Amino acid sequence: MTSNTLSFNAPQTFNGENYQIWAIKMKSYLEAYDLWEVVMEDKPIQQLTEKSSDAEIKLHSEEKIKKHKAKIVIQNSVADSIFSKIIACETAKEAWEKLEKEIRLLGEDFKDNRIVEKILLTIPERFESKISALEESKDLSTISLVELISALQAQEQRRAFRQDKIVEGIFYANYQKRKVDYPPCKYCKKKTYLEKFCWWRFDAICGSCKQTGHVTKVCKFKDTQDKSQALLVEEECEDEFY
Structure with a gap:
């Protein structure tokens, strides 16, 4: 049974620091007045009917008062700056969970601030x-x-x-800077290389068709010669096999 002499002033006011210590003290305080179960479970109160007995009406009233007391205890145990974060909470359970969430966020922000500070010092x-x-x-x-x-x-x-x-x-x-304009080649008229390196010079001999006036790289009969050579080798292999 909850005492009617309960003081709604918690033993310590939480101002944003030392949350773990405050939470332990608050839990003990609420347990002493049989209110911790209300904070943790927040069971719905059974609705009264016209047939409800006096005992049911009394129990309903007691459970309703306990819910209000637990909520008031938490509200009165935090500083105004913290109260603003739980002012919209309807139940003690909702207020307690909201505080836990806010503390986690504050911890993450504090950790981020330390990292930011370190980055700024060592950048x-x-x-x-x-x-x-x-x-x-x-x-x-x-x-x-x-x-x-x-x-x-x-x-x-x-x-x-x-x-x-x-x-x-x-x-x-x-x-x-490296780009040089050479005299125009008398064979191809280009100015990007010396005349002796031209693929179309008159004294060049094609290794593919054996004709003069160009090199193998630009020989138009190159593919034909390669195919003919391949057929010739194949025929020689067949003759040797048979």
């Missing part, structure tokens, strides 16, 4: 301009880890793109 010099720009646009103490990483990745991608363009420009410049 390479090439990112200093980006960090300065971020400082001018927002408070770095509130920047999230995801936001910081995205900003640094964007700068790194832009830097890599600029470097690619620079390298491309260097290659093109070197190519232009």
Whole structure:
């Protein structure tokens, strides 16, 4: 039976710090007044009817009061800044679970903030301009880890793109320097190589058709000669077999 002398002021007010200690003390406090089961299970109260007995009516009233007491205890045991997070909760169970969820989120944010702080202290010099720009646009103490990483990745991608363009420009410049205009070839009229290397020079002898005036690479009878050679070899093999 729940005591009617219950003090709704919890032994400690939770202000966002030392949640685990506060939760243990609150559990013991609620258990002492037979309210912990209400927080954990939150069983529905059996509805009364016209035929309900006096005992059923009394039990219904007691269960309803316990639910209200458990909710009030939790509300009165947190600071106003924390109360604003559970103000819309209808039951003690909902308020307790909401607090647990908020604490997990606070823990994740704290962990992210520590990582952000470490990144800012150890960041390479090439990112200093980006960090300065971020400082001018927002408070770095509130920047999230995801936001910081995205900003640094964007700068790194832009830097890599600029470097690619620079390298491309260097290659093109070197190519232009190496590029030489030779005198026009008297055979093909091109200016990209010396005349002695022309495929169509008069003294060139084709290894495929044995004619002069071109090399094997550009011989129009090359494929025909290759096929004929292959047939000849095949016939010789057949003659040898038989």
